[in-house]
Amino acid sequence: MCLAIPGRILERSGRDGTAWGRIQFGGIMREACLDFVPEAAVGDYVIVHVGFAISVVDRAEAERSFALLQSMGVLEDELRSDLEAG
Amino acid sequence: MQYLDEYRDAKIARALAAEIARRTTQPWVLMEICGGQTHTLVRYGIDELLPAGVEMVHGPGCPVCVTPLETVDKAIAIAARPEVTLLSYGDMLRVPGSRGDLFQVKAAGGDVRIVYAPTEALKFARAHPERQVVFFAVGFETTAPANAMAVWQAKREGLRNFSMLASHVLVPPATRALLASPRTRVQGFIGPGHVCTVMGTREYEALAREFRVPIVVGGFEPLDLLEAILMLVTQLEQGRAEVENQYVRSVSQVGNPQAQRALAEVFAVCDQKWRGIGGIAQSGLALRPEYAAFDADRLYGTAGFSASEPAECMSAAVLQGLRKPADCPAFATRCTPDTPLGAPMVSSEGACAAYYLYRRHTAGAGRA
Numbered sequence A: 001m002c003l004a005i006p007g008r009i010l011e012r013s014g015r016d017g018t019a020w021g022r023i024q025f026g027g028i029m030r031e032a033c034l035d036f037v038p039e040a041a042v043g044d045y046v047i048v049h050v051g052f053a054i055s056v057v058d059r060a061e062a063e064r065s066f067a068l069l070q071s072m073g074v075l076e077d078e079l080r081s082d083l084e085a086g
Numbered sequence B: 001m002q003y004l005d006e007y008r009d010a011k012i013a014r015a016l017a018a019e020i021a022r023r024t025t026q027p028w029v030l031m032e033i034c035g036g037q038t039h040t041l042v043r044y045g046i047d048e049l050l051p052a053g054v055e056m057v058h059g060p061g062c063p064v065c066v067t068p069l070e071t072v073d074k075a076i077a078i079a080a081r082p083e084v085t086l087l088s089y090g091d092m093l094r095v096p097g098s099r100g101d102l103f104q105v106k107a108a109g110g111d112v113r114i115v116y117a118p119t120e121a122l123k124f125a126r127a128h129p130e131r132q133v134v135f136f137a138v139g140f141e142t143t144a145p146a147n148a149m150a151v152w153q154a155k156r157e158g159l160r161n162f163s164m165l166a167s168h169v170l171v172p173p174a175t176r177a178l179l180a181s182p183r184t185r186v187q188g189f190i191g192p193g194h195v196c197t198v199m200g201t202r203e204y205e206a207l208a209r210e211f212r213v214p215i216v217v218g219g220f221e222p223l224d225l226l227e228a229i230l231m232l233v234t235q236l237e238q239g240r241a242e243v244e245n246q247y248v249r250s251v252s253q254v255g256n257p258q259a260q261r262a263l264a265e266v267f268a269v270c271d272q273k274w275r276g277i278g279g280i281a282q283s284g285l286a287l288r289p290e291y292a293a294f295d296a297d298r299l300y301g302t303a304g305f306s307a308s309e310p311a312e313c314m315s316a317a318v319l320q321g322l323r324k325p326a327d328c329p330a331f332a333t334r335c336t337p338d339t340p341l342g343a344p345m346v347s348s349e350g351a352c353a354a355y356y357l358y359r360r361h362t363a364g365a366g367r368a
Ligand code: SF4
Pocket: B312, B313, B314, B315, B318, B325, B328, B329, B330, B331, B332, B335, B336, B340, B341, B342, B343, B344, B345, B352
């Protein structure tokens, strides 16, 4: 559960006084809170840990890390939720 | 190197390994603190690529593995209550408590669910005012700000059916305890990249100075780890003991100030027990008194729980880098990821599970 996964911000929105983003991790979409990265914009790549973006990273770096995590087969586990479908 | 060959930068990796070998003139023992790094290291056989003199030992860096036994017992007791829905990160459901685990509570009809983010637990509480929603929150400094935000928001909204069973651990005090132990063999550390993304690198500077030990904050990919090892060996060979940052693409000296603010608003530093290791002063985070209404430990009267750990599990020595998982007589026989005796066998970031997944046939062979 300690992994952090790079994903791309598809959409930004505000809700309950917090900034949210729709984040794409390969074929999986998840919402993440963007409050810790106020500088992040749509199209940016962020490192997401338990639903919170913790840093903004370069696109090439992000894509490489993602491919690696995918090949290690750890993504599904990390993004698993009984509440949110796929 | 069958594992590394699957990696597309295998050539660069080998060049880095050769450079490490070229610079190494005497034996060094290095520790990676973070479980994510342990996973990569074992998965890609990075440690086997190093020159004979450079030994990697694996640290306590998996929050799932060090969550105290009695805290797991508390979660089990709370989850068994009919009015409660308990939510947690997936790995926590399989961690053995004194008797059974959370999956068994679920199988017996308890409402236990996996979430990937603490905010999902909050969402669930809003949607189900008839349920008492308890979020079982574990983690290092990377995770604590996210957990903090859930409690902060619950308080702001006046949610009355949400609480948190919290068990957070801090890396620098545990590193200090390891270094202060007369048994320690570790001469250099790979610092945890995502913990430092949040907290920055300043806390590690004091450690490097005080114990004259080099610390290189590293990332999680094979090349990150090899580069961090090269930087450590270079420092050691030159007699330097500094904090350096290999993972510059995510880590800065000051870290993430927004995340630090969230953490400090909700949590205060406290003494904390680590499973397999014991108590470490000022190494955990507890809810501040202003958030006492969200403290599940208080609400469900579990504060007095205590438990003693099974004698058979060697996780104490494993988590302190004194023994390797395969040294444990139960490894891959009585203890497997399906029937874990100790927490390091549960999470893929636990050293025992990483060895089971990728080293069973070499390291564990002949022990069955
Ligand atoms: S193999 Fe199992 S019993 Fe042995 S130290 Fe690891 S978790 Fe404990």
